[in-house]
Amino acid sequence: MDIRVGQGYDVHAFEAGDHVILCGVSVPHDKKLKGHSDADVGMHALTDAIYGALADGDIGQHFPPSDPQWKGAESDIFLRHAVKRASERGYRISNVDVTLICERPKVGPHAVAMREALAKIMGLEVAQVSVKATTSEKLGFTGREEGIASMAVATLIKD
Numbered sequence: 001m002d003i004r005v006g007q008g009y010d011v012h013a014f015e016a017g018d019h020v021i022l023c024g025v026s027v028p029h030d031k032k033l034k035g036h037s038d039a040d041v042g043m044h045a046l047t048d049a050i051y052g053a054l055a056d057g058d059i060g061q062h063f064p065p066s067d068p069q070w071k072g073a074e075s076d077i078f079l080r081h082a083v084k085r086a087s088e089r090g091y092r093i094s095n096v097d098v099t100l101i102c103e104r105p106k107v108g109p110h111a112v113a114m115r116e117a118l119a120k121i122m123g124l125e126v127a128q129v130s131v132k133a134t135t136s137e138k139l140g141f142t143g144r145e146e147g148i149a150s151m152a153v154a155t156l157i158k159d
């Protein structure tokens, strides 16, 4: 059995707005995340974790921020592409684990909806998808609520 692990990391800054998109879920907030796409920082980290497991570059190589085609794009496009690349190489995703780093919004009340959204996009069971959160104890850019960071890990298996 061939087992591969990849990790991803992403950051998006806040700007004026009234909601954020996190792991495919719209969460009411007093700011929004700035990005070329919908700025779903959790989905971007997860997408990069899958590319990482495949040694297949990163999200910006597949979807250049300079390409107007991706302006305002919904980030499930990127995640579906990474999952397809895995499938084309004979891999299935065993599990994924996403961590969102922010003081606010609180992720806990939305975590199940996020797991369900990611699982649906990836064709996985909800039990294979983890979404969790931590503050950074008010330290650094996330602590000052200037943006949200996300880390993700994906495990891929070829039988």
Ligand SMILES: Nc1ccn([C@@H]2O[C@H](COP(=O)(O)O)[C@@H](O)[C@H]2O)c(=O)n1
Residues within 6 Å of the ligand: 101, 102, 103, 104, 105, 106, 107, 108, 109, 133, 134, 135, 136, 137
């Ligand atoms: N944006 C966030 C941040 C944290 N949580 C939950 O709170 C717990 C405690 O966070 P600490 O940073 O103080 O360890 C954390 O384990 C999460 O359950 C959250 O829901 N949303």
Ligand SMILES: C[C@@]1(CO)OP(=O)(O)OP(=O)(O)OC[C@H]1O
Residues within 6 Å of the ligand: 010, 011, 034, 035, 036, 037, 038, 039, 040, 044, 059, 060, 061, 063, 064, 065, 066, 067, 070, 071, 078
């Ligand atoms: C997703 C892309 C799409 O153009 O743009 P952004 O929304 O700015 O997000 P980022 O995490 O900076 O990744 C780069 C790009 O691939």
